[in-house]
Amino acid sequence: MATGFGFDRDAVVEAARQLTNVRSELESSGQQTSRLAPTGSNEVDVALQDFTTAATRHQTSLVAAVAAATARLDGVVAGHAQLDSSLGSQLPTNQPSKGKTHE
Incomplete structure (x- = not known):
């Protein structure tokens, strides 16, 4: 139902999945940072x-931003499902009504 308004659920789900992958890669690269050897x-x-400290701080902020964007996309998908269900329940069905008829 709500897809009639131009919502592409699959595209949003795919974007959230890709952001989850980006977040995992960012977290993984942060764990690979080794201790710096003295230069003399x-x-x-x-x-x-x-x-290194500034880069780590920036990376932490970036991971948080990606996580927030992913959560928002997940919220969009959940909101879409709720809206679709709500709109669908408001539509009349082709079943005969159980009450008075206007003949």
Whole structure:
């Protein structure tokens, strides 16, 4: 029913699935980060550590944003199902009514 309004459930489900994969890849790449070896220069070591800390913070924010987008898409699918069910229950059926007839 609600698909008549231009909603492509399969496309939304696929987008949510792809975002879930992106999130998994981001989380996996974050776990692969190894401890930096000393370079022999305190300034370079501090700069590399600052960069690593900022990159990890950014990655954490990105994972959270992807998770939020996935949750919203899941909500769209659930809302679509609820709307479709609600609209479907409002439509008359071809079954004869059980009551007075207007003849």
